[in-house]
Amino acid sequence: MTKINIKIRLIRFVFLFATLLSCDVQNDDIALAQNEVTETELLPRRGEQTNCTPRKSNFQTRNVDLRKPVNSGKMDDRTCYQDYYEITKFGKKYGNYRIAHNSNHWDTNGLQPRMERSYPRTNSKFGSSFVFKGNFIIESVGVNTSNPNRSGTYFAQTKGKYRASGSSPGSGDKDPAICLYLAKRNAKGDFDIYAERIVGKRTRNIGREIVKLTTVKKGAENTFKVRMGFRFRNGEKQHYCNTTINGKTYYWNVPEGSRGTQSGFRYGAYRCTGGTAHIRWANTTYKRANR
Numbered sequence: 001m002t003k004i005n006i007k008i009r010l011i012r013f014v015f016l017f018a019t020l021l022s023c024d025v026q027n028d029d030i031a032l033a034q035n036e037v038t039e040t041e042l043l044p045r046r047g048e049q050t051n052c053t054p055r056k057s058n059f060q061t062r063n064v065d066l067r068k069p070v071n072s073g074k075m076d077d078r079t080c081y082q083d084y085y086e087i088t089k090f091g092k093k094y095g096n097y098r099i100a101h102n103s104n105h106w107d108t109n110g111l112q113p114r115m116e117r118s119y120p121r122t123n124s125k126f127g128s129s130f131v132f133k134g135n136f137i138i139e140s141v142g143v144n145t146s147n148p149n150r151s152g153t154y155f156a157q158t159k160g161k162y163r164a165s166g167s168s169p170g171s172g173d174k175d176p177a178i179c180l181y182l183a184k185r186n187a188k189g190d191f192d193i194y195a196e197r198i199v200g201k202r203t204r205n206i207g208r209e210i211v212k213l214t215t216v217k218k219g220a221e222n223t224f225k226v227r228m229g230f231r232f233r234n235g236e237k238q239h240y241c242n243t244t245i246n247g248k249t250y251y252w253n254v255p256e257g258s259r260g261t262q263s264g265f266r267y268g269a270y271r272c273t274g275g276t277a278h279i280r281w282a283n284t285t286y287k288r289a290n291r
Contacts, residue, residue, distance in 0.1 A: 039087060039096075062106060071095035071284045073117030073267070080105040081276070084115060089137065090221050094280040097269035099153075101142060101276070116268035117284075121159075122229060124261045125291040126237070129229025132156075132265050134284040136224050138191045138216060141183050142272030152184035152194075153277040158228050158241050159264035160254070178228075178254055179241050180270075182210070183279075190217050193245065199255060214245050222246050228263045229289075239263070 065075040070086055070093045077084065081100035086093050097115045104113040122128045141153035157180040180196040192215050199209045216222050225244040230237060239257030243250045254260060265286070269279040 069095060071117060071281050072286055073119050073284065075115075075117055076266075077115050078106045078111070079103040079113040079115050081113070082115075089280060089282075092135065092282040094135075094137065094282040095284075097279045097281070099142075099269050099272045099277050101272050101274050103272070112271040112273070114268065114270035116266045116270055118266045119264065119286045120288060121262045121264040122288050123290050124230050124239075124263075126230055126232050127291040128263070128289060129227060130263060130265060130286060130288045132224075132226045132267070132284070132286050134224050134267065135282045136222050137219060137280040138183050138222075139219060139278035139280065140275070141185055141191065141277045142274050143185060144274040147273070150273040152182045153272055153279065154180045154182050154196075154270040155279045156181040156224070156226070156265070156267040157270065158226060159262070159266060160228075160239070160260055161262040162256070162259040163261060175264075179243075179252070181243070183216075186215065190215055195243065195250065195252070197252065197254075213243070213250050214248065216246070226265060228265070230257070230260065230263070 062077050063075055064077045065084060066086065069075075069084070075084065079099040081103040082096075082098035085096050087096060088094070099113040099115055102113075104111055119130070119132075122130050136155060138155065142151060144150040158178045159175060160178045161175060176198065177196075178198055182194040182196050183191040184194065186192050193213045195211045195213055196208050197211065199207045223244070223246055226241070228239075228241045230239055232238070237258040239254040239260040241252050241254055243252075267281060267284070269277050271277075
């Protein structure tokens with residue numbers, strides 16, 4: 001009888017412990033649900049390929065955001081496909097940027113859809129610079145089957161104004177992208193990362209070169225850092241833009257750096273000429289130094 005009673009008590013203890021553990025897990029799930037939403041609930045009701053979803057929020061303003069977003073920077077939401085949301089991955093809360101082909105309902109001049117964050121610019125004095133850091137995950141990018149050269153999605157870009165030749169400071173091109181960071185899906189289903197940089201003289205029709213930097217796995221976590229600014233080297237003014245991805249740094253000087261007047265940065269998801277794109281960002285920080 002004693003052994004039977006011990007076994008009964010042991011069974012009761014195990015059952016009670018399992019019940020309490022189940023309750024704790026359930027409570028954790030409830031707590032999670034109160035702060036985050038499941039991604040399946042966020043997809044358009046008419047399917048993944050639907051360009052615009054009427055219940056999305058940015059039909060009146062492009063500054064649609066959470067009250068206290070985990071990602072830093074000011075939101076510019078020009079897609080009616082999906083609102084910005086946050087979810088935990090790899091122990092971090094990630095901000096999510098999802099766009100779809102032909103989902104820019106704001107611009108009527110053919111501009112690509114985007115959901116990006118931006119920061120205040122730095123000036124062009126020697127020593128002025130910014131440093132951006134963050135973690136990113138690429139889940140999908142735009143794919144254009146009729147024109148593969150248009151496939152891919154930008155997940156970040158450096159910006160900057162410059163003086164036109166012979167002009168006064170502050171004039172010239174309105175706001176060119178200096179270097180765009182492009183992710184394109186490869187044959188293995190992962191993503192090749194490219195730097196799309198301006199080349200040659202700074203004119204209104206800026207030429208660009210596309211340079212492969214590295215390859216990242218689908219759904220994998222990656223580190224990203226950009227340092228951009230102005231310095232005086234070898235008797236001339238330089239506008240530099242150095243990028244570090246997963247610990248490897250890629251150094252680059254912007255052409256005609258003496259004419260640059262600003263440095264800027266945007267990140268999120270931009271361009272989708274087919275299908276949908278999904279970029280995640282976490283641990284984003286931005287430090288600016290104006291001299």
